[in-house]
Amino acid sequence: MFSRLVNLFKLDLNVTLRNALAWVMGGTLVIMILTVHFLIPDSEFEGMRQYFLDETEHTVLKGALLEAGVAEEWVFNSYDSLHEAVLQDRQSVGLVYRGSLESLQVVMLHHGALSPENVNLLRASLEKTMAESAGLSPGGGYQVEYLRELVEPVSNKMHALPSLLAFEVIVIGFLMVAVMIFQEKSEGTIKAYRVSPGRTGAYLLSKTLVFASLGLIYGLVFIFSTMGLPPNLPLLCLVLALAVSFYTLAGAAVAVFFNNISEWIFVGVGLLMLNMVPIISYGYPAFSPAVLTYLPSYPLLFGLRELLVPTGKPVFLLVWLLLALNAAAFALCLPLVHRKLMKEGRS
Amino acid sequence: MIQVKELFHDYTGKGQHAVRDVSFTIDRGEIFGFLGPSGAGKSTVQNLMIGLLELQRGAIDYDGVSVKKVGANFFNRIGVSFEHPNLYAKLTGYENLKYYAGLFDVSTVPPLELLDLVGLKEAAYKKAAAYSKGMKQRLVFCRSLINRPRILFLDEPTSGLDPVTANRIKELIIRKKKEGCTIFLTTHNMYIAEELCDRVAFLNEGSIVAMDSPRELKLKYGERSVKVEYKNGAGFESELFFLGSESERAAFNKVVTEKEIQTIHTQEATLEQIFIKLTGRELA
Numbered sequence: 001m002f003s004r005l006v007n008l009f010k011l012d013l014n015v016t017l018r019n020a021l022a023w024v025m026g027g028t029l030v031i032m033i034l035t036v037h038f039l040i041p042d043s044e045f046e047g048m049r050q051y052f053l054d055e056t057e058h059t060v061l062k063g064a065l066l067e068a069g070v071a072e073e074w075v076f077n078s079y080d081s082l083h084e085a086v087l088q089d090r091q092s093v094g095l096v097y098r099g100s101l102e103s104l105q106v107v108m109l110h111h112g113a114l115s116p117e118n119v120n121l122l123r124a125s126l127e128k129t130m131a132e133s134a135g136l137s138p139g140g141g142y143q144v145e146y147l148r149e150l151v152e153p154v155s156n157k158m159h160a161l162p163s164l165l166a167f168e169v170i171v172i173g174f175l176m177v178a179v180m181i182f183q184e185k186s187e188g189t190i191k192a193y194r195v196s197p198g199r200t201g202a203y204l205l206s207k208t209l210v211f212a213s214l215g216l217i218y219g220l221v222f223i224f225s226t227m228g229l230p231p232n233l234p235l236l237c238l239v240l241a242l243a244v245s246f247y248t249l250a251g252a253a254v255a256v257f258f259n260n261i262s263e264w265i266f267v268g269v270g271l272l273m274l275n276m277v278p279i280i281s282y283g284y285p286a287f288s289p290a291v292l293t294y295l296p297s298y299p300l301l302f303g304l305r306e307l308l309v310p311t312g313k314p315v316f317l318l319v320w321l322l323l324a325l326n327a328a329a330f331a332l333c334l335p336l337v338h339r340k341l342m343k344e345g346r347s
Numbered sequence: 348m349i350q351v352k353e354l355f356h357d358y359t360g361k362g363q364h365a366v367r368d369v370s371f372t373i374d375r376g377e378i379f380g381f382l383g384p385s386g387a388g389k390s391t392v393q394n395l396m397i398g399l400l401e402l403q404r405g406a407i408d409y410d411g412v413s414v415k416k417v418g419a420n421f422f423n424r425i426g427v428s429f430e431h432p433n434l435y436a437k438l439t440g441y442e443n444l445k446y447y448a449g450l451f452d453v454s455t456v457p458p459l460e461l462l463d464l465v466g467l468k469e470a471a472y473k474k475a476a477a478y479s480k481g482m483k484q485r486l487v488f489c490r491s492l493i494n495r496p497r498i499l500f501l502d503e504p505t506s507g508l509d510p511v512t513a514n515r516i517k518e519l520i521i522r523k524k525k526e527g528c529t530i531f532l533t534t535h536n537m538y539i540a541e542e543l544c545d546r547v548a549f550l551n552e553g554s555i556v557a558m559d560s561p562r563e564l565k566l567k568y569g570e571r572s573v574k575v576e577y578k579n580g581a582g583f584e585s586e587l588f589f590l591g592s593e594s595e596r597a598a599f600n601k602v603v604t605e606k607e608i609q610t611i612h613t614q615e616a617t618l619e620q621i622f623i624k625l626t627g628r629e630l631a
Contacts, residue, residue, distance in 0.1 A: 007449030011435075014446075018437040188433025192490065195397050195427040196450040197419040344399050 004198060008206035012180070016210060021179050025172060029222060032164055036226045040157045048118065048285040049074065049092040053082040056104065061097050083109065091284045093122065111287060118285055147312075154309050161226060162304035163283075166297055167276050169219045170240070173211035173248030174272065178255035178264055180207060181341070185259060190341055200338040204330070208248045215244030227308065235315060236307050242322035243300055249329035256340035296325055349373040349396070349498070349529065354405035356391050365391045367553040369405070378520070378530040380544035382537065382618065384628055388553040389533045390430075393500055396531065397427055409498075423453045426496030430503040430533075432483035436476035440467055440486050443475055444493055451494040461489040464519060466512065480507045488516060492523070499523060502533045517543060537618035547618065551626040561618055568621045573599060573613050577606035587620055 016022060053076045054062040065075055076082040079096065086094040086109045094109030106126055184190040193203065219240040223230055230236050254271065258264040278298040281288035282305075292298050303318035349372065356366040366388045373379040383389050394400040396407055398414055398421070407414040409421070434443050444458035462468045465485040475483060484507050491499060504520065505513040520543055524530060534540055540547050541561045548558040557564060568589070576585045588599040602608075616624070623629060 004450055004452075007446060011438075011446040011449075014442070015435055015437060187436055188429065188431060189435055191399070191429060192427075192433050192447065193450070194399055195422055195425065196447065197422040197452055198450040199419060343401060344394060 001202070005202050005206055005209075008198065008202055009209055012206050012210040013213075015183070016176065016180060016214065019176075019179065019183065021176060025176075025218065028168065029218060032168055032222060033225045036157060036160060036164070040160050042155050042157055049089060050122075051076060051082055051085050051089075051092055051094045053077075053079060053094070053096045055079075055096060055098045057100050060101060086110070090287070095122075095126070118288065158227065158309055159305075161223070161308050162301055163279050165219055165222065165240070165304050165308075166243075166301045167279060169222055170215060170243045170300070171247055171272055171275065172215045172218060173208075173244040173246075174251035174254075175268075176211055176214075177207055177248045177251040178258075178268060179261065181252065181255045182258070182260050182264070185341075194342050200334060200342050203342075204249070204252065204333060204337055207252065208245050208330075211248040212241045212245040215248075216241045219244075223308075230308055231310050232307055232315075235319070238319060239300075239303065239307060239315070239322065242319065242326060246296065246322060246325045246329055249326065249333045253329065253333045253336050256336050296321075348375060348410060349531075350406070350408045351392070351396070352406040352408075354392065354395060354402075354407070356388075356395060356400065356403055358391075365553050366395070369550070369553070369555055371548055371555065371558060373529055373531060375529055376524060376527050377545045378524055378532055378543050380540035380547035381531065381533045381550060382535065382540050382547050382622065383550035384535055387550045389550055390502065391553075392550070393502060393531065393533055397425065397500055420452070423451055423494060424497045425500065426491035426494060426498070427500045428488045428491035428502060428504050430506060432480070432487045434475040434478075434483060434486060434490075437474060439472045439474055440478065440482075441471040443486060444490060447490050448493045453494055455493050456495060458489075458493070461492055462486075465489055465515060481509065481512060484508060485512065485516070488519075492519075497528060499528055499530045500533070501530060503536070504532070504534075505536065505539055537622070541618055549622050549625060551622075551628060556625045557621070564618065564621055565615055568616065568624060572616045572620070573611060575599070575602055575606075575611050576609040577602060578609060579606070583609060587616070589616070589624060 050070075051074050052062075052065055052070065054060075054065070062075060066072065076085060082094045082096065086092050090111055092110075096107040096109070098105045098107065108122070181190075184193075216237060220237070223236070251268075254268060255264060258267070275295060275297045278292050278295055278301050281292055281298070282301055299318055299321055303315055306313050306315050306318075351372070352370050354366055354369040355364050357364050369388070369392055371379070381389050381392065391400065395402060396414065398417070402413075402415055409417060414421075435446075438446070440462060441458050444461060448455040448458065459468060459471060462471050465488060467482060467485055467489070470478065470482060475486065478486065484504070488501075488504055491501070499520075501520070505516050508516065517539070520530060520532075530543075532540065532544060544561060546558065546560050547564065549556045557568070559567065573588050573590060574585060575588065576583055586598075586602060588595045588602075590596050590599065603611075619629070
């Protein structure tokens with residue numbers, strides 16, 4: 001069994017490396033590295049911006065905001081100008097203060113769903129500002145405690161790396177396994193495999209191992225050429241391999257329903273695009289509806305950011321999640337591949 | 348021994364059977380030919396026999412064990428040569444065989460030895476994509492022999508080959524038979540079937556219409572056939588009559604009386620002629 005798997009692995013690796021798509025992927029890797037080095041600025045990444053309007057009596061908060069370091073152009077004089085500014089900047093949230101310090105009301109303007117994490121952060125930030133403005137000590141009702149050390153702001157370059165890893169490197173398995181399956185279908189080699197002692201499990205496992213290995217090498221070349229040695233190399237390797245393996249299995253489960261790349265393209269590319277949606281939350285934290293967090297790419301993206309730019313958040317949960325996803329994908333994919341690729345006709 | 352009993356297969360699920368009530372047995376060491384035109388159901392029967400299609404109705408037993416129950420080890424004992432060359436185009440001929448050999452749990456034949464047998468040794472390290480159709484066909488044939496199979500399924504093994512190479516393949520098939528290999532040969536080439544097969548079955552529209560040794564079939568259906576060539580307008584036409592049948596005798600008499608006869612030859616009917624007689628269809 002093991003020698004058969006090794007043989008299949010060598011076969012799949014050889015066939016993959018001789019496919020023109022391997023050269024395309026190589027070219028894409030070079031473009032990505034050059035993009036990171038020359039096109040993405042080193043400047044600090046700006047997260048969600050907060051615009052303010054002070055409509056309290058005597059505009060008592062405006063001064064406090066400016067004193068606290070809020071840029072003058074982020075503090076507006078009328079509701080219309082604030083509304084317009086928030087409308088123009090999708091990465092912003094508008095905060096309108098009304099009433100008096102004793103009974104302060106806050107109205108929030110935003111583009112869509114905010115993640116619970118961001119809502120809590122905003123609430124804490126507002127309460128702190130309000131308490132300070134009212135001359136209350138920070139201990140009045142609550143206190144701020146940092147669970148982790150404060151981290152340095154992240155550059156745009158470093159901010160881009162996790163998204164490139166998640167949406168360019170890791171999906172290599174999803175795309176290439178489909179290409180391989182279509183090639184085997186068109187060449188008819190899968191039919192020859194079916195009349196050998198090789199079974200469906202070995203067929204699937206071999207492809208998964210090939211793309212997990214290639215994805216891992218691909219990802220490491222990318223990381224080494226852009227940021228150098230990552231903080232936690234062994235864990236990054238594990239996450240990369242598990243993530244590519246999951247996307248390979250998912251790709252196989254989809255590809256078995258189609259005969260060639262032309263048939264597959266709308267569904268395949270559509271799924272890849274859907275998988276990419278969490279990049280909006282990543283780039284624009286003001287947009288992070290809960291439904292996005294159910295996509296596997298969401299925890300993966302933020303987990304990769306944690307791996308490359310550690311802030312002390314635990315990553316082991318992501319490893320367990322990926323293990324579970326792999327197990328589920330294999331369990332789903334095995335009967336599908338067996339039924340759709342290893343048998344012919346109506347049974 | 349292979350026993351196929353009352354086999355039916357329906358791809359549509361609507362009762363349109365591609366294979367209907369097919370039964371036959373193949374003895375160990377026998378070459379059994381399955382003859383029929385395209386769409387007759389030959390490949391369906393073969394695919395059922397090698398487990399590519401799931402059995403719906405009927406039985407296929409190998410030495411008493413149902414094809415439904417044979418495990419992965421069954422595939423260590425069989426070799427399959429497909430009609431359409433199914434190879435990894437980006438791999439060399441040698442690599443195609445080497446990797447395929449790696450799938451088996453039994454001792455395999457060295458790839459170069461096999462390639463030499465079919466005259467492909469010189470092209471061993473060329474990519475299969477660069478092979479001609481005949482070379483690919485030979486490579487697929489080689490692949491079917493890599494695990495020293497006890498049962499061989501050959502689908503049009505000489506299709507697209509020049510006469511010299513076709514003879515080489517035929518010799519190899521005969522050699523395998525002498526070694527005790529059981530061979531299931533699917534073809535629409537009556538000459539190959541006549542030359543190689545111990546017994547043949549004619550398949551038409553999913554059913555077996557006749558089954559016996561080529562010699563017995565000729566004796567049974569090919570007696571007293573007469574080929575008549577006659578003038579028809581500016582050209583010539585020829586017709587074959589089986590004089591055992593009263594209606595054919597009448598038709599023969601009519602042609603002889605009414606047409607301007609050029610030649611009349613008595614002859615032994617070929618398998619193709621017998622097939623046409625039985626089914627009204629041509630093999631090719």
